[in-house]
Amino acid sequence: MSKLAEKVQKELIQAIDSDELVLPTLPEVALKVREAAEDPDIGIPQLSKVIGNDAALTARIIKVVNSPLLRTNKEITDLQMAVGRLGINYTCNLATGLAMEQMFQATSDVVDRKMREVWNKSTEIAGICHVLCKHYTRLLPDQATLAGLVHQIGVLPILTYAEEHSELLADSISLNHVIEQIHPIIGDKILRTWEFPELIAMVPGQYLDFTRDSAKVDYVDIVQVATLQSYIGSEHPYTKLDWSQIPAFAKLGLDPNQNLNEDEDLSAAMEAAMSMLQ
Numbered sequence: 687m688s689k690l691a692e693k694v695q696k697e698l699i700q701a702i703d704s705d706e707l708v709l710p711t712l713p714e715v716a717l718k719v720r721e722a723a724e725d726p727d728i729g730i731p732q733l734s735k736v737i738g739n740d741a742a743l744t745a746r747i748i749k750v751v752n753s754p755l756l757r758t759n760k761e762i763t764d765l766q767m768a769v770g771r772l773g774i775n776y777t778c779n780l781a782t783g784l785a786m787e788q789m790f791q792a793t794s795d796v797v798d799r800k801m802r803e804v805w806n807k808s809t810e811i812a813g814i815c816h817v818l819c820k821h822y823t824r825l826l827p828d829q830a831t832l833a834g835l836v837h838q839i840g841v842l843p844i845l846t847y848a849e850e851h852s853e854l855l856a857d858s859i860s861l862n863h864v865i866e867q868i869h870p871i872i873g874d875k876i877l878r879t880w881e882f883p884e885l886i887a888m889v890p891g892q893y894l895d896f897t898r899d900s901a902k903v904d905y906v907d908i909v910q911v912a913t914l915q916s917y918i919g920s921e922h923p924y925t926k927l928d929w930s931q932i933p934a935f936a937k938l939g940l941d942p943n944q945n946l947n948e949d950e951d952l953s954a955a956m957e958a959a960m961s962m963l964q
Contacts (some may be wrong), residue, residue, distance in 0.1 A: 753962035783835035813960030814912035840873025
């Protein structure tokens with residue numbers, strides 16, 4: 687590891703330990719949606735009103751409900767119908783995840799590009815999560831999708847830091863190294879600060895532990911397998927691991943040698959899930 691990466695890593699970890707690292711705050715619309723979700727008496731009209739204040743998010747939710755993955759025989763054009771069709775919990779998880787896209791923006795071009803890259807990767811993995819969850823588990827696809835959208839949230843403060851330290855920005859190898867090493871720790875901290883449910887809050891910190899073997903299948907397993915699947919056909923180091931030794935595959939009941947893209951139905955579903963989130 688380079689001297690620079692070591693120095694930055696040390697600084698960031700110190701900042702985390704002393705609570706001095708400025709963690710990103712959830713976008714206002716996501717906060718309001720989460721608040722609404724906690725109200726046991728919330729109805730479709732009230733939730734639609736909260737989301738309806740954000741035109742971009744409204745358009746996204748309507749796009750999702752009309753995507754090939756969830757489509758009914760007639761097109762849904764208004765938000766209340768969309769929320770009614772998705773259900774309150776599903777809508778809340780999806781709205782929270784999609785609202786995060788606005789956090790992945792920066793003032794400098796280099797950082798902005800990197801943030802978009804991270805967000806695009808997150809939507810790709812979230813799409814695969816949705817399909818894996820639906821086909822191989824009894825867990826909730828909306829939760830799996832949210833887990834996929836937030837699993838790299840810990841990258842944000844690192845890129846914000848890089849924006850203020852040009853020497854790190856200029857050295858992309860060191861930057862990537864720092865991101866790889868500590869985004870799980872930061873991500874864990876962010877989601878706990880945001881009071882996400884434990885099943886999702888634990889994802890960033892654990893999804894890269896390929897020896898992890900929990901008692902039963904959970905969202906960490908889904909994000910882990912989705913991450914590996916997303917690198918099939920590339921030269922990424924994860925493709926060199928022995929996947930048959932990774933417990934998450936067995937827990938999902940998936941053959942580690944199976945490329946999901948080769949199954950036409952699954953491949954189409956993954957395409958649909960990804961485009962619905964982008």
